[in-house]
Amino acid sequence: MPSSRYAQIWKIAPVFVLVTCVTGIGAVEHTVAPSDTLFGLSLQYDIPITWIVRANDLSDESIRVGEVLNIPTEGIRSLEVRPGDTLSALSVELDIPVKQLRAVNALDTDLLAVGQRLIIPPPIPRGTHRVLSGDSLLSIAHQYDISLEALKTINGLDSDVIYPNQLLSVLPPRPDGHEVASGESLWSIADRYGLSINDLKTWNGLQRDVIHPGEILVLYQGLEKSSIRTPSADVALASLPKRNPETAPAGPNVEIPSFGEYFYSAPTAMRQPNDEYWESPDASPLVDYHHAQKVIEAFDAEIEAEGASGSRLRGYQIILDPGHGGLDPGAIVSVEDGDGNPVVVTEDEYAYDIAMRLYRILVRNGAMVSLTILAPDHHVRDGLNARQTFVHRKNEVYNDEAHNGNAAWRPVGGIQGLDLRKEVTSNVIASTPASLRRKGTLFVSIHADNTSDFPAGTAVLFDGENDEELAASEKLADAMASRLGAGSFTHRQQLRVLRNNPADAAVLVEARNIHYHRNAWALRSAELREQDARMIAEGILAWVDAR
Ligand SMILES: [Zn+2]
DSSP: OHHHHHHHHHHHHHHHHHHHHHHOTTOEEEEOOTTOOHHHHHHHHTSOHHHHHHHTTOSSSOOOTTOEEEEOTTOOSEEEOOTTOOHHHHHHHHTOOHHHHHHHTTOSSSOOOTTOEEEOOOOOOTTEEEOOTTOOHHHHHHHTTOOHHHHHHHTTOSSSOOOTTOEEEOSOOOOSEEEOOTTOOHHHHHHHHTOOHHHHHHHTTOSSSOOOTTOEEESSTTOOGGGOOOOOHHHHHHTOOOOOGGGSOOOSSOOOOEETTEESOOOSSSSOOSTTOOBOOSSOHHHHHHHHHHHHHHHHHHHHHHOOOOOTTTTEEEEEEESSBTTBOOOEEEEEOTTSOEEEEEHHHHHHHHHHHHHHHHHHTTOEEEESEEOSSOSSOOOSSTTSOOOOBOOOEESOHHHHTSSOOOOOSHHHHHHHHHHHHHHHHHTSOGGGGTTEEEEEEEEOOOOTTSOSSOEEEEOOSSHHHHHHHHHHHHHHHTTSOTTOEEEEOOOTTTTTOSSSEEEEEESOOTTSHHHHHHHTOHHHHHHHHHHHHHHHHHHHHHO
C-alpha cells in the first residue's frame, strides 16, 4: 500500500515543523565566522543559498561575523511571501512544480500577497513525479516521454492504480557509474540520471565541465571510480525482473522462494574471495524492498513460533540501524586461516547479521522493533562454515517505500545517506501507534569498523546536538557498556547519524573492532555473533531497568 503510507507521512509533515521550531530538530544554528560566505555555507550544509536567506529573513546576501544563522538542513516547510515573489519564480527556486504549490496551498489564483504564508511540500528527488489528483499513469508517461510499460516496471506496479501524493520514479534506476560516450556532456549525463551538475562534478573531483569519451563517472557520493562496472541505464531497465504473482501474496504462513539461508536469490560466489569482489543487485530497489518486506514477515513468523521470553521491553520502540549496506560495504579486512588462506570479512554483511539477531531477542522481550536498512535476500544467517564468509552484495535498500519508488538510490555513506537513515527513523516512529512506543524510542546503530585508534574492546559511541540529547544518549551508552564485556567503553564522538536523531536516545555500537584480527576472526562465528547480540540486548534491558 504505497500511497496510503505516504499519505500518512504527508499529513504528519507539518507536525514535524512544529517540533523543529521547539527543539531544533531539522535545523542547526551556525555562528558566522570571518571566512564564512553564504555560498560556502550552502556547500557545507548541502542546501540552496535561498533556503538560508529565507530562513533568516535576510534582506540581501550579506552576513555579519558573529551573527547566528538558522540553517534549515531538512528543507523549508513554509515561507512568507516577499516583495517580488511569484508562484512561477518560487517554483524554480524550490524546484517544485507550480501545479504542486497551487494544490498544496489550495490557491485558485497565481496572485500572491506580500506577507502571505505558503506551505512548501517536502522536496522530492529529481527524476521523481508526485501524483496529483487528475493524473493517470498514461498522462504521466506522456509528460516524461517514457512508455507506460517502462513507468510501471521502474515503479514495480502491478496495476494502473495510483494515488494522489504517491511518488513515482520517472527515470530508470541509476547504476553506480557511467562511461562517457562520444557526444555526451556533463549536462546530458546529469539530466539522464536526474542529478545536478554540481553533484556530478564534486563526486568525481572535476574542476571543469570538460569530460572525455571512455571516462568513468561515479553516480553516487563516496564511490571510487575503480570499483565501478558500468551497465548502461537501458540494460539496467531491460534486466529488471517482472514481479512474479505466484510469490507476491504472503499470509500468516509466509512462503517465499528460498535457497538454503537465502530468499528469492542467492549470491553467485561461495565466499568473499578478496576485498575487491562484490555482486550487483538483481532487481530494482523497489522490487528488492518488497522482497525484503516478505523476508521480514517470514522472520517475524519464525520468531512468533519460538514464543516470547519476557515483556520488559513492552512499550519501547527500538530502531536498529545496521551499519553501511547497499553501495557501501564499510570496512573490509582480510585475515588468514590456519593454512594461510585469506578469509575476508565485509563489515556491512556481519553488522546486518548481528542486527537481525538483536532484532529477534528484542522482539521476544516485547519491544516494537524496526530497521533502517533491509536486505532482500536473507535475515539471520549462520553460514555453512566459518571459512565461507558472507559475500558483499550491494542489494540492501532503505526501509522506506516512498524512497524506493523514487529515482531510488541504495544506501550510501556521506551526508545524504546518513540523513536518510534519520528520515527513515522519523517516518517509522511517526507511523507506529503511540501505545507501542509510550515508554520511549531508542536508536541503535550496529557497526564493526576497522579503527586503529580504539582499543579492542567494544565501543559504544554517543553524541548529541544539545545537552538533553547528549545526556539521554550517554545514559544509554553507559548502561550498554556495562554489559558488553571486559574492555568495553563509551566515547563521545561527532556522528551525524546520532546528532538530531529522532529517537529519545541514540547510540552506535562498534560490536567488533576488526582492526584486531581476533575480532575479525570471531565475527565469522554465528555463536559469537549471537553472543554479541545478547550482550547488546542486556545493555538495553539494563537501561530500561534503571529508568
Ligand atoms: Zn561502520
